[in-house]
Amino acid sequence: SQTIHQWPATLVQPVGSPLSLECTVEGTSNPNLYWYRQAAGRGLQLLFYSVGIGQISSEVPQNLSASRPQDRQFILSSKKLLLSDSGFYLCAWRKTGAVDSPLHFGNGTRLTVT
Amino acid sequence: EDQVTQSPEALRLQEGESSSLNCSYTVSGLRGLFWYRQDPGKGPEFLFTLYSAGEEKEKERLKATLTKKESFLHITAPKPEDSATYLCAAVSGYALNFGKGTSLLVTP
Numbered sequence: 441s442q443t444i445h446q447w448p449a450t451l452v453q454p455v456g457s458p459l460s461l462e463c464t465v466e467g468t469s470n471p472n473l474y475w476y477r478q479a480a481g482r483g484l485q486l487l488f489y490s491v492g493i494g495q496i497s498s499e500v501p502q503n504l505s506a507s508r509p510q511d512r513q514f515i516l517s518s519k520k521l522l523l524s525d526s527g528f529y530l531c532a533w534r535k536t537g538a539v540d541s542p543l544h545f546g547n548g549t550r551l552t553v554t
Numbered sequence: 555e556d557q558v559t560q561s562p563e564a565l566r567l568q569e570g571e572s573s574s575l576n577c578s579y580t581v582s583g584l585r586g587l588f589w590y591r592q593d594p595g596k597g598p599e600f601l602f603t604l605y606s607a608g609e610e611k612e613k614e615r616l617k618a619t620l621t622k623k624e625s626f627l628h629i630t631a632p633k634p635e636d637s638a639t640y641l642c643a644a645v646s647g648y649a650l651n652f653g654k655g656t657s658l659l660v661t662p
Contacts, residue, residue: 446597474649483654484598484641491648499649530597540586540605543650545597 442467446531446546454554459504459518461549463531466512471533473514474543475506478528490514491536526553556581556646560653567632567660575627575656577642585645587625589618592639592655601640632660 443466453459465471475487486499488506496506503522507515514531528550532543557580567573579587586605590598602611604620611618615636617628627640639657643650 472648476652481654484643484652486649486651489648497648532597539648540603540645542586542588542600542603544600545590547597548595550595 442533442544444531444533444544444546446529446549448549449547450550450552452552452554453521455523456520459516459521459525459551461516461529461531461551463514463516463546464512465514465533468512468533468535470511470536472536472538473508474532474534475514475516476530476532476545478530478548479526484530488516521553523553526551556644556651558642558644558651558653560640560642560656562656563654564657565659567629567658569633569660569662570631572628572630572632574629575640575658577625577627577653578623579625579642579644580623581644581646581651587620588643588650589616589625589627590641590643592641598641629658632658634660634662636660 446463473490476484478484490496490508504518528548530545530548532545534543559578561576588603589601592598602618607622609620615630619626637660639655641655643652
């Protein structure tokens with residue numbers, strides 16, 4: 441069976457510091473991978489998605505970037521965090537090519553920028 | 555622009571009091587409507603997929619239905635453990651476009 445792991449679960453970082461959140465998927469090959477951010481009252485906002493190694497699509501211009509160095513690894517980064525980067529970050533995967541199938545989410549990272 | 559709107563934002567029910575949550579969508583060429591349950595501090599957990607108007611799916615006390623413009627999540631005789639935020643989403647390109655959710659509280 442497939443599993444998705446995200447870490448860390450919680451993170452408190454000062455403004456201006458760098459960020460690296462990691463997500464890995466087990467039990468499947470070449471998944472589509474996603475980063476969403478969930479803020480209070482705003483729902484889930486798609487940040488990035490990837491259909492393969494090195495292929496990243498950005499949905500929202502922002503202070504963040506994503507990379508996919510390996511087939512089942514997806515990383516969310518920032519060089520300098522802003523207060524507005526605070527939120528609940530969720531990684532998700534889906535079977536490749538199955539655009540009408542559900543996303544499966546990890547348990548998220550709660551990021552607080554102080 | 556594709557939009558998914560959920561109502562109400564919050565709903566408080568007594569145990570055993572049945573109700574429905576609404577999800578309306580404006581998506582050209584719907585390719586799937588999804589329902590998720592999200593507990594506090596956790597990622598959304600997949601519940602149902604609906605693909606065409608008239609389709610229904612059931613799981614325990616939950617039943618999801620789909621029309622050409624809306625989906626409903628019916629909760630029959632809810633229990634306190636059904637308390638959660640319920641999200642609906644529609645396929646949008648390579649991803650899912652989510653509504654803001656309905657926060658459900660079921661009291662004993």
